[in-house]
Amino acid sequence: MKKLAFLSTDNLEDFFVYDDLLVVPFAQAGWHVDTISWHRSDVNWDDYEAVIVRSTWDYQQHANAFLNALTIIEQSTARLENPFQLQRWNMHKTYLNDLQKQGITTVPTLWLPGFDKHLIAAQFDLWDTRHLIIKPTLSANADDTFKLTPAELEEKSEQLSSLFTRREMMVQPFLDTIVEEGEYSLFYFGGEYSHAILKRPAAGDFRVQEEHGGQLSPHHADATMRQVAEQALAAMPDSALYARVDLIRCNNEWAVMELELIEPSLYFTLDAKSPQRFVDAFIARLDR
Structure with missing residues (x-):
């Protein structure tokens, strides 16, 4: 059988994963599937015909290391799906x-290089909204995502300033x-x-x-x-x-x-x- 790898991560116990439902139809088509963590450095990707990125659900916490892992796969004989350049384009919500x-x-969006309380606060009136959504441009699974009223923005400003120091972020109106x-x-x-x-x-x-x-x-x-x-x-x-x-x-x-x-x-x-x-x-x- 041809060999195919699903790229995953080390620990998925807190997630719902459905990719096992692909194993039988792939086997019927002549493909054996191995699920491999992207953190591993001991894999010879030339052993695989293709690598499909699936449940790499901590990549946003180690973006450069993840890109490096994808680069190594891209340089092997394995076919990477989705294509490397497409994934790199998609990593940042810009x-x-x-x-x-x-x-x-x-969705209307304000892009910022870091936390700016006064500029963010102005968006409540600009978008005529009671709540704003604030999150990093590089994020997944709603990590570091906040839904804030004007009062909550003021209350959490110190936390947000620390969290988004020199970290690109996006602000959107919360849509009811x-x-x-x-x-x-x-x-x-x-x-x-x-x-x-x-x-x-x-x-x-x-x-x-x-x-x-x-x-x-x-x-x-x-x-x-x-x-x-x-x-x-x-x-x-x-x-x-x-x-x-x-x-x-x-x-x-x-x-x-x-x-x-x-x-x-x-x-x-x-x-x-x-x-x-x-x-x-x-x-x-x-x-x-």
Whole structure:
């Protein structure tokens, strides 16, 4: 059998992982899968036909080391998915600026090189919002993400100043639709639509990730949602084996919250045919 590696991390006990659902369809297609932590330095990647980045869910804490690990794989004979340049582009959320410049609607965002309390405070009136979201431009799993009122911004200013010292950050208005309606994720394999889900935060929270109590359900993405998602895919600097496009309703239109190309959960549990679609897309890319 051909050998394939799923790139993971050392400890996933606090996460929901669904990539094992790919093992059987890959085996039926003639591929043996090994799951390997990206932290390991003793792997000969030439032993593998391909490496698919999957559950590297601590990479944002060690960004340079992660890029170095990807570089080593890229320099081996193994095929890296998604492509190295695409992952590097996607690591910092400033890629949303690139999408916006190409006419794609994104959530309004203030980009800052570090914490600036007065400039951030001004956004409450500018966006006519009661809450702001503050997070690093390099982040995942809602790490170091804050939802703040003006009073909470003042109260936490010392903590935020310390946390974001010389650290690029982004500020966005909190959209009430995240709790009133939810956030939608559309999944594409090999550029083709696979499935979609609706993510709602737990009562009293704003984070939609399962690890924070978010509730997930299958969703049928209509033509308008898919058009917005596919415009985002078309704006990428390279094609992707897998992509997750997160959409939210903003001012009565669909806006891209995130375009996830590194290690998004693909929620294979919510669409029984999605693992086979993923495998088929992988094999089709190899045959091109």
